[in-house]
Amino acid sequence: MNKQIPDILNLIQELTWHFSSRELDGACCGDLSLVEYMALNKAWESDELSIQEIGNFLNFTKSGATRIIDRLENKEYIIRKRSLVDGRVCCIAVTDKGRETVAKIKEKYIAYVNEMLKEYEPEVIDNVKSVLEILVHGVHKQGFI
Amino acid sequence: MNKQIPDILNLIQELTWHFSSRELDGACCGDLSLVEYMALNKAWESDELSIQEIGNFLNFTKSGATRIIDRLENKEYIIRKRSLVDGRVCCIAVTDKGRETVAKIKEKYIAYVNEMLKEYEPEVIDNVKSVLEILVHGVHKQGFI
DNA sequence: TAATATAGTTGACGTCGTCAACTGATTCTA
DNA sequence: TAGAATCAGTTGACGACGTCAACTATATTA
Numbered sequence A, B: 001m002n003k004q005i006p007d008i009l010n011l012i013q014e015l016t017w018h019f020s021s022r023e024l025d026g027a028c029c030g031d032l033s034l035v036e037y038m039a040l041n042k043a044w045e046s047d048e049l050s051i052q053e054i055g056n057f058l059n060f061t062k063s064g065a066t067r068i069i070d071r072l073e074n075k076e077y078i079i080r081k082r083s084l085v086d087g088r089v090c091c092i093a094v095t096d097k098g099r100e101t102v103a104k105i106k107e108k109y110i111a112y113v114n115e116m117l118k119e120y121e122p123e124v125i126d127n128v129k130s131v132l133e134i135l136v137h138g139v140h141k142q143g144f145i
Numbered sequence C: 001t002a003a004t005a006t007a008g009t010t011g012a013c014g015t016c017g018t019c020a021a022c023t024g025a026t027t028c029t030a
Numbered sequence D: 001t002a003g004a005a006t007c008a009g010t011t012g013a014c015g016a017c018g019t020c021a022a023c024t025a026t027a028t029t030a
Helices: A005-018 A034-045 A051-059 A062-074 A094-115 A122-142 B005-018 B034-045 B049-059 B062-074 B096-117 B122-142
Strands: A076-084 A089-095 B078-083 B090-094
Touching: A005 B005, A005 B096, A005 B122, A034 A051, A034 A062, A034 A089, A034 A094, A051 A062, A051 A089, A051 B049, A062 A076, A089 A094, A094 A122, A094 B005, A094 B122, A122 B049, A122 B096, A122 B122, B034 B049, B034 B062, B034 B096, B049 B062, B049 B090, B062 B078, B090 B096, B096 B122
Parallel strands: none
Antiparallel strands: A076 A089, B078 B090
16 A cells, blocks of 8 residues: 555545535525535536435435425525426426525635635646546545445 | 636535545444544544644534534543643543544545555655645635635 | 336434533633 | 633533435336
8 A cells, every 4th residue: 555545545534624614604605504505516517406316416315315405495596396207206406596606605615725726836736636536536436435 | 717726626525525424334433423533533643632622623613522522432432631731621532442443444544545546656646645735735724614 | 907116205313513601710910 | 819801611402404214106017
């Protein structure tokens, strides 16, 4: 085993911790928790996802997924529609309010990441991206810990 | 703003999400949640931390920190000791059981990270580490989101 | 068409972290 | 040095959250 692996683990865990604060406080973020934002973002990225698809992506049980979608629907960020192809399936559609809110939250995160990296040259930033692609490829290959 | 920043945000969030699964299932992990493991690990890294120091590192309120330490103490991973210097302060000491458990969980994570990176050359892995150092330095500079 | 499988929902439940009020120890200050 | 202010930690009440098992309703299969 490469001797850097333990350090790399520590660094990933520290990074992880900072990006998983439980509330997204601030004027921009409506009343969304991180989990809700992740679900809303997923629904926004690929429209018409089913509830279970969102749940699987986020590693929740299907009842957990239902609950998250409940909250997002109550807050009017999404609407449930029944699939025309299969009446059991709910297609999740993001509302205008949902789209605006995702955009605002994303802006806030992007500003944060930009601040993190502003002092570095473009080549360094490209390198950051490639490394993250390696890591994300790695977690996709292995699934959740 | 560098045009890679939004992609970098997505990659960080995806990586983050995979490393923050809420339970550490498996024979190795005793009965610890991720939060509990993070607190135990922190206590293990720098012995004799106060409750608030651990809470601040993990971004919890002081009552939240008390609760986490309660759980760890009930499960016998740590012991509270009163500071001899300042009678208000609790020094957190990790028990043998705590040390063993941190080691086991760390091993599991290290195996996961090793699997993620096993196909890459040492120079690539060094590069992964430098990039993560850049990112962690960035989050330290800015604090929690 | 009856049996089975699948998507989603719901009630009960236990876990979790916060808030505000509290205790007790320490430090400051008049 | 006594009283006030400050600080570390604790506690009860609370609401938010995700899971489990049982359920409904739709779709598929034999």
